[in-house]
Amino acid sequence: MAWYYGTYACGHEGRVNIIGPHSSRQWIADRKFEGLCPECYQKELEIEREAINDEFLVDASTGIIKAMRLIGLGTTFSIQLKKAIEKQKNTAFDESLYDKAITRVYGNYSTNDMIKYADIIYKGV
Numbered sequence: 668m669a670w671y672y673g674t675y676a677c678g679h680e681g682r683v684n685i686i687g688p689h690s691s692r693q694w695i696a697d698r699k700f701e702g703l704c705p706e707c708y709q710k711e712l713e714i715e716r717e718a719i720n721d722e723f724l725v726d727a728s729t730g731i732i733k734a735m736r737l738i739g740l741g742t743t744f745s746i747q748l749k750k751a752i753e754k755q756k757n758t759a760f761d762e763s764l765y766d767k768a769i770t771r772v773y774g775n776y777s778t779n780d781m782i783k784y785a786d787i788i789y790k791g792v
């Protein structure tokens with residue numbers, strides 16, 4: 668067990684207590700300092716949690732996602748979904764790709780299937 672001092676990716680100084688073989692301690696410490704300090708990590712989690720409660724709306728005329736409500740979904744899934752939506756928001760809207768995706772969905776699932784599936788997701792089963 669030994670304390671290693673360093674600077675986290677956020678710029679804050681700190682120390683980490685590393686246990687285990689001497690040969691790997693510095694490597695483990697270096698990996699720890701590649702991330703955010705504990706305080707900044709907590710702040711980032713809080714920001715993500717608040718962001719999850721943001722509401723998103725889809726502009727029906729362009730298909731561009733403006734906002735979406737993520738309340739009721741699991742945290743990990745919500746974060747992944749939010750990142751995917753933000754990535755999609757930053758790419759140009761491709762109407763033919765959108766039409767193909769919608770056609771594929773409607774071709775594979777009946778309206779009743781989609782309602783059942785949405786119900787399962789909503790209930791978190």
Ligand SMILES: [Zn+2]
Pocket residue numbers: 675677678679703704705706707708
């Ligand atoms: Zn920090």
